Amino acid sequence: MISEETVIKLLIIDKLIHRQEYVLRELAWEIGIQPGLLERIVNDMSKNYLISIEKGRIIWNPADNPSTLKPWGWLLIHKPLLGSTQEAAKGASPWSVIVAEYMLAGKGRHGKKWYSDLGGLWTTFKILTNSQTASMTPIIIPIILVRILRKSYGVEASIKWPNDIIVDNKKIAGILIEGEAFRDQILLYIGIGININNDPPLPDTISLKNILNKLTPRNRFLSLLIGWMSRMEKLSLEPEKIRENYMEYLETLNRKVLVKTLQGELVGKAVDVRDTGELIIEVEAGEKKVLDPTHTFELRHID
Amino acid sequence: MISEETVIKLLIIDKLIHRQEYVLRELAWEIGIQPGLLERIVNDMSKNYLISIEKGRIIWNPADNPSTLKPWGWLLIHKPLLGSTQEAAKGASPWSVIVAEYMLAGKGRHGKKWYSDLGGLWTTFKILTNSQTASMTPIIIPIILVRILRKSYGVEASIKWPNDIIVDNKKIAGILIEGEAFRDQILLYIGIGININNDPPLPDTISLKNILNKLTPRNRFLSLLIGWMSRMEKLSLEPEKIRENYMEYLETLNRKVLVKTLQGELVGKAVDVRDTGELIIEVEAGEKKVLDPTHTFELRHID
Numbered sequence: 155m156i157s158e159e160t161v162i163k164l165l166i167i168d169k170l171i172h173r174q175e176y177v178l179r180e181l182a183w184e185i186g187i188q189p190g191l192l193e194r195i196v197n198d199m200s201k202n203y204l205i206s207i208e209k210g211r212i213i214w215n216p217a218d219n220p221s222t223l224k225p226w227g228w229l230l231i232h233k234p235l236l237g238s239t240q241e242a243a244k245g246a247s248p249w250s251v252i253v254a255e256y257m258l259a260g261k262g263r264h265g266k267k268w269y270s271d272l273g274g275l276w277t278t279f280k281i282l283t284n285s286q287t288a289s290m291t292p293i294i295i296p297i298i299l300v301r302i303l304r305k306s307y308g309v310e311a312s313i314k315w316p317n318d319i320i321v322d323n324k325k326i327a328g329i330l331i332e333g334e335a336f337r338d339q340i341l342l343y344i345g346i347g348i349n350i351n352n353d354p355p356l357p358d359t360i361s362l363k364n365i366l367n368k369l370t371p372r373n374r375f376l377s378l379l380i381g382w383m384s385r386m387e388k389l390s391l392e393p394e395k396i397r398e399n400y401m402e403y404l405e406t407l408n409r410k411v412l413v414k415t416l417q418g419e420l421v422g423k424a425v426d427v428r429d430t431g432e433l434i435i436e437v438e439a440g441e442k443k444v445l446d447p448t449h450t451f452e453l454r455h456i457d
Numbered sequence: 458m459i460s461e462e463t464v465i466k467l468l469i470i471d472k473l474i475h476r477q478e479y480v481l482r483e484l485a486w487e488i489g490i491q492p493g494l495l496e497r498i499v500n501d502m503s504k505n506y507l508i509s510i511e512k513g514r515i516i517w518n519p520a521d522n523p524s525t526l527k528p529w530g531w532l533l534i535h536k537p538l539l540g541s542t543q544e545a546a547k548g549a550s551p552w553s554v555i556v557a558e559y560m561l562a563g564k565g566r567h568g569k570k571w572y573s574d575l576g577g578l579w580t581t582f583k584i585l586t587n588s589q590t591a592s593m594t595p596i597i598i599p600i601i602l603v604r605i606l607r608k609s610y611g612v613e614a615s616i617k618w619p620n621d622i623i624v625d626n627k628k629i630a631g632i633l634i635e636g637e638a639f640r641d642q643i644l645l646y647i648g649i650g651i652n653i654n655n656d657p658p659l660p661d662t663i664s665l666k667n668i669l670n671k672l673t674p675r676n677r678f679l680s681l682l683i684g685w686m687s688r689m690e691k692l693s694l695e696p697e698k699i700r701e702n703y704m705e706y707l708e709t710l711n712r713k714v715l716v717k718t719l720q721g722e723l724v725g726k727a728v729d730v731r732d733t734g735e736l737i738i739e740v741e742a743g744e745k746k747v748l749d750p751t752h753t754f755e756l757r758h759i760d
Contacts, residue, residue: 155458158561165538183548186555187540187562235468237490245486252489258461259490 160256162187163199163272164234167255170205170214171221171232178210202273202351204369217371218351220253225380238268239278240332240345248282248341251380261330261345268328273351274361275372279344279383287390288333288340292317292431292447293400294389295329295344298382300403306378309365312405314455315424315433316447320405323455324360325349344383350375397429410457411435416449421456463559465490466502466575467537470558473508473517474524474535481513505576505654507672520674521654523556528683541571542581543635543648551585551644554683564633564648571631576654577664578675582647582686590693591636591643595620595734595750596703597692598632598647601685603706609681612668615708617758618727618736619750623708626758627663628652647686653678700732713760714738719752724759 165185169176178196182189196212199205204215216222220232229250236242236254238261243252254276260268270276283291296317303311303319303326314320319327330345349361351369362370382389389396401407406424413420413435420443422435433445433453468488472479481499485492499515502508507518519525523535532553539545539557541564546555557579563571573579586594599620606614606622606629617623622630633648652664654672665673685692692699704710709727716723716738723746725738736748736756 155460156464157458161459161464161538161561162540180548183545185540186536186542186545186557186560188544191540233489235464237465237488237494239489241491242486242489245483254489257489258464 156258159195159198160272162195164256166192166196166199166212167203168234170212171219171234174214174216174219174222176212178207178212181212199272202271202353202363202369204351204371215371217373218369220373220376223373223376223380225251225377227384228380238345239276240330240343243278243280243343246280248280250280251376251383252278252280253376260347262328268330268345268347269354269356270347271352271355273353273363273369275346275348275350275375277346277348277376277379279342279346279380281342281344281383281386282336282339283342283387285340287387288342289430290390290393290396291342291344291386292329292331293396294386295331295346297396297399297403298379299327299329299346299348302375302378302382303362306374307362307366307370309362311403313400313403315404315406315427315453316431316450319348321360321365323405324358325354326360326362326365346379348375393429401427406433406453406455409455412454412456413445413450414452415445416451420445459561462498462501463575465498467559469495469499469502469515470506471537473515474522474537477517477519477522477525479515481510481515484515502575505574505656505666505672507654507674518674520676521672523676523679526676526679526683528554528680530687531683541648542579543633543646546581546583546646549583551583553583554679554686555581555583556679563650565631571633571648571650572657572659573650574655574658576656576666576672578649578651578653578678580649580651580679580682582645582649582683584645584647584686584689585639585642586645586690588643590690591645592733593693593696593699594645594647594689595632595634596699597689598634598649600699600702600706601682602630602632602649602651605678605681605685609677610665610669610673612665614706616703616706618707618709618730618756619734619753622651624663624668626708627661628657629663629665629668649682651678696732704730709736709756709758712758715757715759716748716753717755718748719754723748 179189182192204218232253234255237259238257239252239254257270260270262268296313299319300311303309311321317329327348332343334341351363422437425436426434485495507521535556537558540562541560542555542557560573563573565571599616602622603614606612614624620632630651635646637644654666725740728739729737
């Protein structure tokens, strides 16, 4: 279920996407609510968007509105509301990036629901690439996210195996990668959800806003992400360096972990990651187990 | 709260409003849901809309899509989703008609919520008229609705005082009239909600679909309504005839009624209606009470 107020916020975004600025009274008429109610709702939205009211006008900072971005070589499709960006990407051409403000049926790994509240950055990148790059994508994407967070925002992010991004052991970003063969290449649907200016409602989650104590214009993050995506094939030419980076950013390494798999729960120490992505844990002195990401539903650091 | 499924239906309508026909797979991509889910939802919508799937295409019968109407002398504004048509009409020019498929905050009389489910006809007519016509509007509108239902649909509708339209003692249409002075004339906001192909969820309500046992293309009803609206001033030139018509269609006359007013509940027999709209009821042999529509919250026929 969705609240009437969230739906009204999405109607407001739908109007502002193409205009950036609206006389408050006019916008109230267009969506059919009283100006006083609109004012209250817009003030509430300013907790999650760079949206403000100035002299009777509602203004959305263009640096926070993905529709104002024109990334070179990419088609950017920005919608207030979608079922999920992954499904919407199915009909788009390769080198499209889909951005939604709210997803009715957001997807996470293992068919879990991805909660997409207002103010986050919910995206799917559709790319066509060779099988070498495709096989390394699950390792490259978390590296890209950690790099952006560390170098551009000064946030000490790291990777929780296989590819959650965490800060202080709380999830800040999630990744879902789906693929299909297309002639001799691979079509990849790279879903990336980042808690930017939203207030994530689940425990053990955190947003950039929570960390920086202020709102961040989302287009900078989105531009950086698009820039890295364009360099994916180049990055994959140096698998040794990628592996090194991944191990450097991997918080899970040498931590005591609790893991839920198809076969049940396991507790052990994470000791290594294979080139193909499996995590090796030592359950007792000497005895080692190999964990496949696709059969591991949950991993928690417990030391 | 609104269900995800209702929101998806409104996204589908938003797409079909301007195209009438869509390849199912393409529409699924556009709103970001799986084609199988879209097919299931469209099949469900066909209970309330003349929408069907033929050879992989979703088709909306244009006679059921208000956006295809181009009424002479009127501006028709049709939106999938509005706060309320009454509020949306505030910003429109006179001789506009606003139609919404769903209202987040539909208004009924006395600030009651108007429940607007999918498949009904939820409209506001904005007209500029003289004070003579304006004062008779609360009596003319119910007459128009009863006439359309009787003459064009063969449905034995009548008026429940002051201006609900009922069939078999169940409400099929409601009216909310608001006005404001504009120079020496009156701007009227005439809200009319008619249960056409929806499944009204409240007790003592009924839709045209329930009565006729089939879906009705809504544009015929809307066209008839617009035609009568254009003749409002002419109708008001014959007040005696209007009064006669009103009394003829008024189910409440000579019925035993239970009435809730500001002063409490009353039981009595409805014996007359004044030219200015007040209902006269006889509470005991000889003793009469005068009921003002604006101070009467509820009236029920109890014999």
